[in-house]
Amino acid sequence: MYLVTLILGIVLLPEARTLRCYECTSEQTGTCTETTTQCPSEKYQCAALRLVSYTGSSEVSNLFGKSCALPEECDQHSINYGVSRTIVTSKCCSTDLCNTQPAPEPSKTNPNGRKCFTCDGQTCTKTLNCHGNEDRCISTTGSMTSVLNFMFYM
Template sequence: MHLLTLFFGTVLLHKAYTLQCYECTMGSSGTCTDSQKECPAQCAAMRVISYAGGIKVVDAHMKSCAAAEECGEASINFGVAKTVISSKCCNSNLCNTQPAPEPSRSSPNGKKCFQCDGQTCTATVNCGGNEDHCISATVNVGNTKSTLKGCASKMVCSSMAAAEIKETIGGDFSCCQGDYCNSASSTTAGLLLLVTPLISLVMFS
């Protein structure tokens, strides 16, 4: 009898603490078909915008689950390439119907990190908004390893986001706090490599 009570209690508690959320990814074509999925914590609507050389190259809308630390605004800034993320979270069934707003424009916050310019990583990038970490990333492209350096928000450096970045870029990265803590080194990274690994950064599992 106690086993049956425990079993049904566990099942009912699980159902009580999960949400039904919309799940969707919309690319530049503007089409998005919502499906539904169970989420353990919160629903979210997200917007990801990537810039290369100051030109917007990606503007994607997404809907899915989210953990508390994945809600809000974040960015990762390599100087010539930047990706900004806006996540609007809610905690009732199918609440993520509205798209996330465009991320707010950020102004320099005084923090400085190394960035890569051509073959060296001795240039400076001025961090903006809530970019309070410096970041160094190594991307594996074929048999070549390329290094990226810049600024990042705390959300990007969180343990959950970090695992997704490592899987996406097929390499490794590290965050640190303090001006120029991502010390300089040589690189062969191309502009395209700076943008494409970041698109699935906010694709919540």
């Protein structure tokens, strides 16, 4: 009897329902052809994302997309290389197909008092002022192209 009750309970339990979200990635033309996707688990939210890169104070790219994202990805993040800075902003929501609006432009931030060393060619003794929520220094080697590709596909 207990076995029958257990089997019926498992069969009749509703499966966890995951969100349906819009999904797209901007193209060179700046358009984003939307499709819909089912999020992989109930932990995910719908998100609109924007990746903006700067060299100095000049904007060099502004890419955007829509997808499923974990809650910890729903914020503004940045990485500052000294000569360039990349900022990822997102806007998340938790109902089906709610990610209709684009992610916000990055907010303007001021230096936060933290400093990291930065390299100028082979010399790595210059300091870099961190901005906004930049709170960690990292050390890496490689070309700028490979680092930016890593950031975009993270």
